[in-house]
Amino acid sequence: MPEVRRLPVHLRLRAMSAFRVPGEDHRAQVAEVMRVSLNLRPSFLEHQAPALPLDRFVCAFDGDRVIATAAERGYRQWFGGRELPMSGVWGVATLPEHRGSGLATGAVTRILREARARGVPVSALYPATLRPYRGLGYELAGTLARHEVRLDDLPRGGGGPLEVREYDASDLEGVRACYRRAMAGRTGPIDSDDPSWWPVRIMGRRTPDEPHRAVVALGPDGRVEGYALFVTEPIEGDLDGSFALMCRQLVATTVEAYAALLAFLRGFRGLGQAVRFPGPPAEPLAMLVEEQRVRPFWSFRWMLRLLDVPAALRGRGYLPLSGETILAVEDGLFPENRGPWRLAAEDGAVRVEPAEGARVRPVGVGTLAAMFSGYLSPFDAARLGLLEADAPAVPFLARLFAGPPPFMLDFF
Ligand SMILES: CC(C)(COP(=O)(O)OP(=O)(O)OC[C@H]1O[C@@H](n2cnc3c(N)ncnc32)[C@H](O)[C@@H]1OP(=O)(O)O)[C@@H](O)C(=O)NCCC(=O)NCCS
Structure with missing residues (x-):
């Protein structure tokens, strides 16, 4: 041990x-x-x-x-x-x-x-x-959580009114906009303007022979309301050639787009056995499938480092709450992060200022990162001895950083 x-x-x-x-x-x-x-x-x-x-x-x-x-x-x-x-x-x-x-x-x-x-x-x-x-x-x-649902368990019935068609490069901006609409408001997802990110890492074929497909679901106005990027992967089945559809991303901004994409994916039944896709740990797609058939398939935790503590605290979004606390930080790499800082929230607008002379037990910069993303509850941090248990900061930080579990869709 x-x-x-x-x-x-x-x-x-x-x-x-x-x-x-x-x-x-x-x-x-x-x-x-x-x-x-x-x-x-x-x-x-x-x-x-x-x-x-x-x-x-x-x-x-x-x-x-x-x-x-x-x-x-x-x-x-x-x-x-x-x-x-x-x-x-x-x-x-x-x-x-x-x-x-x-x-x-x-x-x-x-x-x-x-x-x-x-x-x-x-x-x-x-x-x-x-x-x-x-x-x-x-x-x-x-x-990063991947879920799995058997193709037989996807909703029966037609795809509804939306057209699903093969992606082409002219759809890229529409796909990005769809992703941003779906992810805005969340904690954890990423975006990049690096020229290799969307065209190559997300939408592209990683090797010339990769069995790669990309489709978009288009709304009545031609706007991309959802998309799926997937490769086929060998999977255990009755026959050689059985496969799963491994989605790099499966994103929809409307229930119509979900219905259209799920109907499209269901069409692979036969040698096609299952679809696997990344999503939040509490995956919303489970609401569209009968019974507990959307199952966790794989998950992997990512890590965060706060490089500039005051800038990170000022920059993130908060719920409209008010209150304040003093925070000191232990950081052996960037002493500029140590503070102590006075953290004052007013209706969700957060000010971070030096709190000269204040004396509080410092929190490790890693522990602060885990709480900052909402991954680690400050109450749990206190139980682990990472925060002073009776410090008034605990309930305040718990309210400040509260939110759904942080996630990403993309491995990098
Ligand atoms: C992980 C890896 C990059 C570490 O490289 P390294 O040059 O040996 O790392 P460092 O010497 O800087 O080690 C830093 C600390 O991590 C520890 N550490 C390094 N590799 C470790 C491992 N595989 N498991 C546990 N601890 C490890 C070291 O003991 C050291 O601890 P210490 O500071 O308490 O002495 C190297 O082992 C590697 O190339 N592994 C295979 C590829 C890989 O896993 N890459 C990481 C992808 S995210």
């Missing part, structure tokens, strides 16, 4: 002199470190490696040899209905023979420092292992 973790985590910083942005002549080495460490298929070298955005990487070098990588993509992430710039960290990999000497920590630290200097208030990532990221001030803050 591992020891129970006593927070706050003390951040350990190491020398960073051998970290730099790789050049084109290091592309093959960057790709190879990722392939080996992340267990990527050899096709990665052929199809994805040529498009790796090297200018967004920080690598550790041993002489001229790349031995560790980390990368970043710029996103916006909704918190309480408002978007904050977010640095999405990915591609963190250290060659096995160089692990445990602080290389991943050093590369990600540099990414975080630069993001903060550019005014980005938060960073998020999907951790394969938590420890390196907890050490950097990240904490669990939301879920």
